Every structure is written in structure tokens, then in C-alpha cells.
Amino acid sequence: MKSLDYVVFLIYFITVASYGIYIYRKKREGEVSSKDYFLAEGSLTWWAIGASLIASNISAEQFIGMSGSGFAMGLAISSYEWMAAVTLVIVAVFFIPIYLKNNIYTMPQFLSQRYNATVSTIMAVFWLLVYVLVNLTSILYLGALAIETISGISFTYCLYGLAIFSIVIALGGMKVIGYTDVFQVLVLTCGGLVTTYLAVELVAKQFGGEGIFYGISMLQQKAMTHFHMILDEGQLMMPDGMGGKRDAYMDLPSISVLIGGMWIVNLNYWGCNQYITQRALGADLKTARSGILFAAFLKLLMPIIVVLPGIAAYVLFKEGLFQQEMVNQAGHIKPDHAYPVLLNLLPNGLKGLAFAALTAAIVASLAGKANSISTIFTLDIYKKFFNPNATEKNLVSVGKITVVAASLIAIVVAPSLRSLDQGFQYIQEYTGFISPGVFAIFLLGFFWKRTTSLAAMVAAVLTIPLSTFLKFQFAEIPFLNRMGIVFLVLVALMIILSLLDPKSKFNHKGLAIDAAMFRPTMSFVLGTIAICGIVSALYISFW
Numbered sequence: 001m002k003s004l005d006y007v008v009f010l011i012y013f014i015t016v017a018s019y020g021i022y023i024y025r026k027k028r029e030g031e032v033s034s035k036d037y038f039l040a041e042g043s044l045t046w047w048a049i050g051a052s053l054i055a056s057n058i059s060a061e062q063f064i065g066m067s068g069s070g071f072a073m074g075l076a077i078s079s080y081e082w083m084a085a086v087t088l089v090i091v092a093v094f095f096i097p098i099y100l101k102n103n104i105y106t107m108p109q110f111l112s113q114r115y116n117a118t119v120s121t122i123m124a125v126f127w128l129l130v131y132v133l134v135n136l137t138s139i140l141y142l143g144a145l146a147i148e149t150i151s152g153i154s155f156t157y158c159l160y161g162l163a164i165f166s167i168v169i170a171l172g173g174m175k176v177i178g179y180t181d182v183f184q185v186l187v188l189t190c191g192g193l194v195t196t197y198l199a200v201e202l203v204a205k206q207f208g209g210e211g212i213f214y215g216i217s218m219l220q221q222k223a224m225t226h227f228h229m230i231l232d233e234g235q236l237m238m239p240d241g242m243g244g245k246r247d248a249y250m251d252l253p254s255i256s257v258l259i260g261g262m263w264i265v266n267l268n269y270w271g272c273n274q275y276i277t278q279r280a281l282g283a284d285l286k287t288a289r290s291g292i293l294f295a296a297f298l299k300l301l302m303p304i305i306v307v308l309p310g311i312a313a314y315v316l317f318k319e320g321l322f323q324q325e326m327v328n329q330a331g332h333i334k335p336d337h338a339y340p341v342l343l344n345l346l347p348n349g350l351k352g353l354a355f356a357a358l359t360a361a362i363v364a365s366l367a368g369k370a371n372s373i374s375t376i377f378t379l380d381i382y383k384k385f386f387n388p389n390a391t392e393k394n395l396v397s398v399g400k401i402t403v404v405a406a407s408l409i410a411i412v413v414a415p416s417l418r419s420l421d422q423g424f425q426y427i428q429e430y431t432g433f434i435s436p437g438v439f440a441i442f443l444l445g446f447f448w449k450r451t452t453s454l455a456a457m458v459a460a461v462l463t464i465p466l467s468t469f470l471k472f473q474f475a476e477i478p479f480l481n482r483m484g485i486v487f488l489v490l491v492a493l494m495i496i497l498s499l500l501d502p503k504s505k506f507n508h509k510g511l512a513i514d515a516a517m518f519r520p521t522m523s524f525v526l527g528t529i530a531i532c533g534i535v536s537a538l539y540i541s542f543w
Helices: 003-027 036-038 046-057 060-101 106-112 119-150 155-170 174-206 211-220 261-271 285-306 308-318 334-343 352-386 390-419 423-431 437-447 454-475 481-502 502-506 522-541
Strands: 237-239 244-246
Touching: 003 155, 003 174, 003 352, 036 174, 036 244, 036 334, 036 352, 036 390, 046 174, 046 285, 046 352, 046 481, 060 119, 060 261, 060 285, 060 308, 060 334, 060 437, 060 522, 106 211, 106 352, 106 437, 119 155, 119 352, 119 423, 119 437, 119 454, 155 174, 155 352, 155 390, 174 261, 174 308, 211 308, 211 390, 211 423, 211 522, 261 352, 285 308, 308 334, 308 352, 334 352, 334 423, 352 390, 423 454, 423 522, 454 481
Parallel strands: none
Antiparallel strands: 237 244
16 A cells, blocks of 8 residues: 555544544443443434444455455355345344343343243353354454455554454444444445446456446356356356365355245344344334344445455456466465455555455454453353342443453464455354354244243254254255254254143243334335345346
């Protein structure tokens, strides 16, 4: 990067830091309560909730990992984004009302209230392990890798810099995270769209034309295999990162993205995930729903920002560009290099903006993830088992210490991920070991009062062993299908165990539910129709 790029990035850094300090000082009145610190109770507007959902979700795993998957398999990877838009609507209508009606603040609290403390504790430990060792670590690794590639700064310094920046924001609590995320989303959207535009423009020039429409037509013409949303077995072979090729079907198995395991991934992530739902749990129902609907519309835009650049890099690589940059020292094609390589082509000033956009996405996700780790540990582990009589001030202090501790663990573990091929797929597969069990527990807990605590505990304990068994004994099964199989097996077990328990028919652990709370406003219904219509049109166009 040149001097102008650093000036642009410095402006971004100063603006975010200053705005965060302003929000922190403005909102702080007397002693900060734990609910205020962890949830920003009653403080976030609908647009802050929606922006925070996207800022927390979109990170290096999308910019780097999903662009890498765009390079390797094309537009099909967009299913994670476009199906998520529909999923958000379902969560807003059915999940969020139940949480708010029952005053749920953390996911383990839901499990404790609906089942018992044992189920709650088991899942709290699972979540902490996955959040720290998979999510937080991979976001930090991919972010540091990208910034190293763009700026030339050593990977270690990038690792430390991102961690420190995110810790500073996370220590301010959910209010600071939520409102700075609004600015982060603006930066990452603008910077991401600029990168996409210039990448597609470069494709147009490579083939003797100009303009974004000509560039897109060339992408579709030169990479026809990369513009299918539904992949059949053997349809597309892609680099495996080790010099060979593997079937893209193993990552996105045909119709399963519409009627199979993809729903488990999305409903678990957007509806049963502390990291995500936390943004809406401090608001009233109307505000929460409006914010989630806003996030759903933003989701429709994301593949343009994070997938199209990867496809553009693939076409340019086929034309002889980036031969050194896209290949590692062993001579193997590395799809995750696609986005950083494109950023290095940007002109002065715009490279700084794109750099800021990427940093914004990484830092927002790191801060949000650290806050969720802190929330679960403080409220569901520390307060329950170590200090039941902890004061509000003590809980906030422990929360801040947890933020720092989780970030330090991520710094230590992150370098071990250098062998990854496609970071996005790594995250999806290994969080998928726990997703089927979590979603089964929540789904039956929501809507079937007879579900017993024993059934939930069995599902919690078996989800990882079952997923591991299928992965290593039946390696030919795509991981989305594997998640579907594990989910169905666990649901069946839970139903059988609950029915075999004679006391289950008298179970009083059901949640408070009022049919009226599931009725959305007319404006929400119209927004839902628009989202479903757009998603349907996209799948029909690129089937």
C-alpha cells in the first residue's frame, strides 16, 4: 500500500475509535449492569440491530473464505447467503418472539429454563469450545492472512493488531459493538462493492471490452461451470489445495441446499446461536423483527461483494494472470488467495478503502464473537458455579477479562490453521459437528412440550460422536447430508425417549407461548414477500 492508502485506512481507524468512545461515554450512566453490557438492553435501534447482525456475520471467512470458494466452485456457494435471507425471516417470525416472551438472554439460559441445568452446562461448554477454537480462531487467522498479503506486514503483527483492535471495541460492551457495526457495515459494503466493480472491469478489459455488464457477460461465458446454484455429483471438480482435485458436490450436494442440511446450518446459526441472537435479545419484538428483516435484505447483496470477485479471479487465472500469486511454494493452487490478490490490483486510495472494508468486517466479527463468549462464560458458567452472588460490577469485570483471555487463546491457536485450503468450508464443516444436536434440542424444545431433559441431554452428548463416526466411516457422504442424517437420528431418539417417559405428558417445562406473538405486521409481510421473490428468481435464473 502507498501513503494515500494508509491515510484512508487511518481515517477509518480514527473514525471507528472516536465513534466507539463517543457511544461508550454517551450511554454510560452510573454503574453499568450486566444486561446493559452484554445485551445493550433497549438501546439498539432496528437499523443498528440489522447492521450489527451483518457486520458480525460477514468477516474474513466470507471475504477470504467465500471468495476462495467462489474461485473454486463458483456462484453455488452463495446458497449460504441467499438461503440465510429466508432463514432470517423464519427466525424473526417464530424464534425471536419465544426468546423475548420468556425473557431469554443467553442460549444456555433457554436450555436451563426449558430443560435443566445439566443440558445447559453441557451445551455452554460445547459453545465455548467451538466459539473460541473454531470461530474466533479462524476469523483471526483468515483476517491476518489477508492483511499480510495486502500490506506486506508480517502475519504475526497482523494477528496481534487485529486482536488488539477487536478487544478494545469488545471491552466497550454490546452498545459500542452495535453502533460501531453500523459504520463498519457501511465501510465493508462500499469497499466491497468497489473491489467487485474493479475486478469485473478488469475481466472486461482482459477480453477487449469495458463496462461492468460486459465484464459480467464474459464471466458467464468464460466460466459457465461457475454459474450454477445446484451442483450434481461429478459436475464440477475443483482444486483441493494439495495439487489434486475434488468434487464440489461434497461441499454443496445438489438439492440438499434447498431441502436438506443447509436448513440445519442456517436455522441453527441464525436462530440458536448466542453470537447472532444476542443482537436482538435486548430489544422489543417490533424493533427486533425490523432489524432482522433489514439484515435479510443486506444478505441478498453479500454474494456480489464476496463471491463475484472470486469468480473474476478464476477467469483471470485461466487467462494466465496471477499464476505466481495463486500458487503456493509447493506448486498447489490456493483458492483463498483470490481476494487478497485482487485487492493488490486496486489503485492508490481505493486499496486503502478495500483494506479498511476488510478490516472492518474482521474486527466487527472478532468483537462480536468475543462478546458472546464473554456472555456465555460470565452468565452461564461463572455466575452459576463460581460466584452465584456476584455483583453487577463483578460480572462486567469478569466479562471483560474473558474477552481478553479468549482473544489470547485465539492468537496462540490461529497459526496452526495455515494448512487450510478453503477456510469457509473448514468453518462450516466443523461447526456442523455440533449444529444437528443443537438445532434438534431447540426445535423440539420450542414446539413440543413433551420433550424431556433426558432426551435433550442424549442429543447433546451424541451429536459430536455421531458426526465424527459418519465423517470417518462414510467419507463419501457430503457434510451437509451428514448433518441431515445426524439431525434426523437425534430427533427420532429424542421423540422415542420422550414418549417412553410416562411423566413427559405431564411435563411443565414448556415455554410461555401466545399465538398472537407470531403474527407479523403488514410491512414485515411485504418485506418477506420481496425477499422470497428475489431468492426464487435468483435460483431459477442460475439453477
